[in-house]
Amino acid sequence: MGLFRATIAALRGGLSKTRSILSAPLANMRGRVIDEETIDELEHLLLSSDVGVTTTDSIVQDLRDEVGSGALKDKDILELLRERLVRRLEDKNRTIAVADQAPTAILVAGVNGVGKTTSVAKIGRALKDEGRTVLLAAADTFRAGAVSQLTTWADRLGIEIVKGAQGADPAAVTFDAATAAISRKADVLLIDTAGRLHTQEPLMRQLEKMQQVTANKIEGAPHEVLLVLDATQGQNTLSQAKKFAESIHVTGIFLSKLDGTARGGIVFAIEDETGIPIKLIGVGERPEDVEPFDPESFVSALIEDGA
Ligand SMILES: Nc1nc2c(ncn2[C@@H]2O[C@H](COP(=O)(O)OP(=O)(O)O)[C@@H](O)[C@H]2O)c(=O)[nH]1
Ligand SMILES: [Mg+2]
Numbered sequence: 001m002g003l004f005r006a007t008i009a010a011l012r013g014g015l016s017k018t019r020s021i022l023s024a025p026l027a028n029m030r031g032r033v034i035d036e037e038t039i040d041e042l043e044h045l046l047l048s049s050d051v052g053v054t055t056t057d058s059i060v061q062d063l064r065d066e067v068g069s070g071a072l073k074d075k076d077i078l079e080l081l082r083e084r085l086v087r088r089l090e091d092k093n094r095t096i097a098v099a100d101q102a103p104t105a106i107l108v109a110g111v112n113g114v115g116k117t118t119s120v121a122k123i124g125r126a127l128k129d130e131g132r133t134v135l136l137a138a139a140d141t142f143r144a145g146a147v148s149q150l151t152t153w154a155d156r157l158g159i160e161i162v163k164g165a166q167g168a169d170p171a172a173v174t175f176d177a178a179t180a181a182i183s184r185k186a187d188v189l190l191i192d193t194a195g196r197l198h199t200q201e202p203l204m205r206q207l208e209k210m211q212q213v214t215a216n217k218i219e220g221a222p223h224e225v226l227l228v229l230d231a232t233q234g235q236n237t238l239s240q241a242k243k244f245a246e247s248i249h250v251t252g253i254f255l256s257k258l259d260g261t262a263r264g265g266i267v268f269a270i271e272d273e274t275g276i277p278i279k280l281i282g283v284g285e286r287p288e289d290v291e292p293f294d295p296e297s298f299v300s301a302l303i304e305d306g307a
Helices: 008-014 015-028 036-048 053-069 079-089 116-131 146-157 169-185 201-217 234-247 266-274 295-302
Strands: 104-109 134-139 160-163 188-193 224-230 252-256 279-282 291-293
Touching: 008 015, 008 291, 008 295, 015 079, 015 295, 036 079, 036 224, 053 079, 053 266, 079 116, 079 234, 079 266, 104 116, 104 201, 116 134, 116 188, 116 224, 116 252, 134 146, 134 252, 134 266, 146 160, 146 291, 169 188, 169 201, 188 201, 188 291, 201 234, 201 295, 224 234, 224 279, 234 266, 252 266, 252 295
Parallel strands: 104 188, 104 224, 134 160, 134 188, 224 252, 252 279
Antiparallel strands: 279 291
């Protein structure tokens, strides 16, 4: 699915907080000879922006080797860093899977308040913009107001919705929605779920059941299981991702609220630690504040010349 295009302007805006902690130290390093001291500074900077030990070590180790061999003479530190960061993020399938035969079912999961419902609205809007018919399933029957929150989005965006009463079995709502997606010939079914802690066994089993119901009803479904992680939660996102992945087959990460944190470097730690590809990123509260995660654009927006 060629799910929407990366718009560098929005990405720049969304990453301004992270860029602001990187830009002054990087500008300061620029033009200097890349030596041990510069590399030490870079190491500190990467670690302090949550890039994580794995990516940081890999990058600075390589640089230290290259300094020794003289290979970094006349190199620009910003260009070098951009190139190495992009390299760390390559080799992953970041496309949103689309079924050969409609409907494509996308299940959205995560802990409370991370932005699941907002992200469902964002994806729904983007797909509708591409001319696809979308059906939303309001399967968060747990939290009061959750169904009406998604209904408000559905009305605003002109997208159909299947809902359950508060307290209804989310698997039953999922079943109804999958049935409706087939009979109404929707292209994509987007399933919003209740927030759950990865430590809550019964709720994790409920999620497995929703996955199973979708699979029973629609061939090959769910085609995507997107885990929403809140970038402002920093290192906590790592344990969430690992635990969810133990229960359900997470196919991609929707990293929300990148605009709200200076620690955008967490994307590297997430991919290093979980191996799950980040597919989409949220850079604001409006439905249009979503971007496909594209390593080149991301790193370019993070590290700018003249910053
Ligand atoms: N700044 C910012 N806020 C977001 C983003 N995504 C969601 N939110 C906000 O996070 C809060 C919780 O979102 P919600 O979708 O209800 O989370 P849920 O409980 O996981 O469904 C709301 O106030 C959203 O507007 C984002 O990408 N950036
Ligand atoms: Mg919600």
